Amino acid sequence: MARVFGRNIGLWTAGLVGLVTIGPVAVFSPSAAALSLAVVGSLAAGTSLAWISTLNARCEKLSKEVDILSQRLLKIEAAPASRPVPVEAGPGDLRSEVHELTVEIGLLSGIVRDLSAVIRSQDDEIAALKARPVTPAALPKPSAPPPSPAVVTPPPISVPPVETAWTPPALSRPVEPLEPVALELPVSPVLRPIPPRPLDPPRGPDDTAILAAFDRDQIEVYLQPVVTLPQRKVVAYEAQARLRVDDQSLEAGQILPALERHGRTTELDRRMLARTGTIVRHLARRGSDARVTYGLSPLSLFELGFLKEIGRMAGDEQGLAGLDIALSQASWRGLDSGQTGLLSALRGRVGFSLDRPTDLRFDARDLADHGIAQVKVPAELLLRPTVARGALTDIAVEDLAPALARARVRLVVTDVNTEADVPDLIDLNVPYAQGAVFAPARPVRGDILASLPPEPTPPPPQDDPGPERRSFRSLLRRAG
Structure with missing residues (x-):
């Protein structure tokens, strides 16, 4: 209990x-x-x-x-x-097996020793022949028959006798000596120095050749049409600068780095604007309403005198109303007060366009306030945007073109190089497109540019111009 x-x-x-x-x-x-x-x-x-x-x-x-x-x-x-009872092996059987293995190991060690001696003697003879100097006089003539190859016969391999009363059945026959080995000694050719190979592949023309061609005014103007979708009717053109250097035409991406290093980009824009103005007047005389767009270099914005020259050229010639000046997206976002004022003075005389965008975050109202009437977007950025570089917009991609159209801003998709992208652009309501699939860039005829006006001369200096007022932001950019 x-x-x-x-x-x-x-x-x-x-x-x-x-x-x-x-x-x-x-x-x-x-x-x-x-x-x-x-x-x-x-x-x-x-x-x-x-x-x-x-x-x-x-x-x-x-x-x-x-x-x-x-x-x-x-x-x-x-x-x-x-379970069967194992039969223990006797001591005599184990001793015989060990003795047999010992004899075989001794025979194999003797054979390996003789082979190593023969190979060592052959290596010594080859080294002696290589060390002997070879002169052109000692070389055999082509007509003479080639010398017979030297034959080195190694001595027969002798197997040391083994003192034992038992002979293994597998090795009871005598060991045959090795056959003589014929060693051919090649004739050493005359050593020739190997020319050094360049580490880097040959590049294009250097800065000196580019600047020389630029000073000779070897500038060519190419026009690439802008068409409507889906009709593919030409409504505008884009002027592209190329430079003729050593019988080859270099595109703007190949010559701009050299011109930027030497501070000649503003001069290139000045010459291209003069040629583009001539093309605009030629199209106006033919009764065409097509506009011509030219993209300025971002460095040209920091020369306020250049923007003033554009204003004077647009004010003197009313035929430049069909000219559009394109600036990159980074340039539009980084305008200071002085640049904004000079560009505002050009509104109504020339058109403005935005190209070379890095993302699709466009504010239609802000674009209209700056007077931008056209936005150019690469097809790769519109059809295949990547999240890594922040190219996505706050609205759907198919609503981008209608949103810009409500603010009276045209959307032009550039670099359309495959026919498969055209139906996708039509589905996205893209009104205009440009690329090699529609028409490649073609050079302008020389007779059209023959009436090129002389380059404008800078205005004479005033008696007391006074210090030019610049914004602090502009000074920081020049210092950087």
């Missing part, structure tokens, strides 16, 4: 605590006491079920282990009757 009481001390303790607790409660609130007894009974029943399941699992595990032990005992009892 004491053993049972000690094993179930927890249950006895819980029962006494419940009786002491629930007894007084039953006097004042029989319903609460009944509910408490129901809860306690439920807990006791759950605990009993868990305990029973645990005991069943243990019993199952013990029964499986007993089954495994019984099977092992049965196997052990049946093993002596079925």
Whole structure:
């Protein structure tokens, strides 16, 4: 009885605590006491079920282990009757096998030693022949027959006798000597110096050739048409500058780095604007409404005198109304107050365009406030934008063209080089496109540029021009 009481001390303790607790409660609130007894009974029943399941699992595990032990005992009892008793090998057999292996190892070591001696002697003779100086007089003449190859016959390999009374059956036959090896000694040719190879591949013309061609005014103007979609009707052109250097036409991307290093980009823009103006007047005389766009270099904006020259040229010649000046997206975003004022003075005389964008985050209202009537976007940036460089817009790509059109800004997709991109552009409601798939850039005829006006001369200096006011932002850019 004491053993049972000690094993179930927890249950006895819980029962006494419940009786002491629930007894007084039953006097004042029989319903609460009944509910408490129901809860306690439920807990006791759950605990009993868990305990029973645990005991069943243990019993199952013990029964499986007993089954495994019984099977092992049965196997052990049946093993002596079925397993054959191994026959121990005698000491004489082991000694004979070890002796046989020792003899074979001795024979193989002797053969390897003789082979190494023959190879060493051949290497010494070859080294002596290579060390001998070879002169042109000692070389054989072409008409003479070639010398017979030298034959080096190695001595036969002798196998040292093994003092043993037992001969292995596999090696009982005598070892045959090696056949003589014919060694052909090639005639060393006359060594000639190897010319050094350039590390870098040949590049294009250097800065000197580019500047020389630029000073000779070897500038060519190419026009690439802008067409409507899907009709593919030509409505505008883009003027591209090229330079004729050593019978090859270099594109703007090949000559601009050299001109930027020497500060000649503004002069290139000045000459190209003069030629573009001539082309615009030629189209106007033919009754064409096509506009011509030319992209300025970002460095030209920092010369305020150049922007003033454009204003004077546009004011003197009313035929430049069909000219559009294109600036990069970074240039439009980085305008200071002085540049903004000079560009605002050109509004109504020439058109403005935005090209070379780095992302598609266009504010149509801000573009209209700057007087920008055209935005040029590469097809790769519009059709396959990448999230890594932040090219995505806040609106859907198919809504970009209608959003710009509501602000009276034309969207032109450039660099369309595959026909497969044209249906995608039509699905995106793109009104204008430009690229090699429609028409490549072609040079302007010389007779059209024959009436090129002389380059404008800078105005004479005033008596007291006074210091020119520049913004602090412009000074920081020049210092950088």
